[in-house]
Amino acid sequence: MLFFALATLVSAVSAANISVKVGDNGTLAFDPPSVTAAQGDTIVFQFLAKNHSVTQSTFAAPCAVMTTPMAGIDSGFQFVAANATQIPQYSFTVNNATSPLWFFCAQTNPVSHCAKGMVFAVNAPTTGAKTFSAFQAAAMGASNASVSGSAPAASGTPPPSGALMTRASVVGVLAVAAAGAFTLL
């Protein structure tokens, strides 16, 4: 118990802000597309152009909004005018560093940004079936042959309840912080 209390304290003291650029230089991409975060770290998204979102999905369905057991994290669409002098920012805090979080851009007009590979992950495993690369390949239609092979099918098994609990608690934190989550730089 003491160990966990101390670990929590240390993690809180060293909590970092991790910056992610969205749509930099007009790209359909998160930069970086995959990050490693410790418990308590805050991921800060800077929307630099166009009209993107950072929307939570699942590994099994990369381009679909997470709805169960409850709504996932979602910035909503963040429009940036070509002549904008300020950019929108959105953030959430990671509550459980051992549970990967999967995201996509929900923009589909005029094309699906997700199908173009505009996906993002927090703490994706670096080995095994559920890597960021496998997630991105699935988003881009890995079932269309070339990338498939060992890549997991689009209809995977549901995540363990622990992961679902984790997502729920992350959402809880987001809800608490929601009022202040959107700021202009």
Ligand SMILES: *[C@@H]1O[C@H](CO)[C@@H](O)[C@H](O)[C@H]1NC(C)=O
């Ligand atoms: C993270 O950003 C918040 C809000 O801008 C700031 O108060 C805090 O000091 C930053 N933390 C670090 C470790 O830079």
Ligand SMILES: *[C@@H]1O[C@H](CO)[C@@H](O)[C@H](O)[C@H]1NC(C)=O
């Ligand atoms: C955007 O352009 C700048 C300057 O050329 C470059 O440093 C940066 O890496 C680019 N970002 C992306 C996401 O391509």
Ligand SMILES: *[C@@H]1O[C@H](CO)[C@@H](O)[C@H](O)[C@H]1NC(C)=O
């Ligand atoms: C941003 O994209 C969404 C989804 O396509 C659309 O509903 C919304 O009108 C767009 N916002 C602007 C200002 O174009």
Ligand SMILES: *[C@@H]1O[C@H](CO)[C@@H](O)[C@H](O)[C@H]1NC(C)=O
């Ligand atoms: C940006 O362009 C739009 C459309 O031309 C104009 O209405 C708006 O005032 C401009 N905004 C700035 C900050 O220049």
Ligand SMILES: *[C@@H]1O[C@H](CO)[C@@H](O)[C@H](O)[C@H]1NC(C)=O
């Ligand atoms: C996958 O293949 C189908 C049929 O050829 C095609 O319609 C679809 O656009 C492809 N999906 C992607 C993401 O390339």
Ligand SMILES: *[C@@H]1O[C@H](CO)[C@@H](O)[C@H](O)[C@H]1NC(C)=O
């Ligand atoms: C964190 O996530 C892991 C993996 O999903 C889970 O086993 C663990 O119970 C979670 N821990 C907490 C405190 O929710």
Ligand SMILES: [Cu+2]
């Ligand atoms: Cu996008």
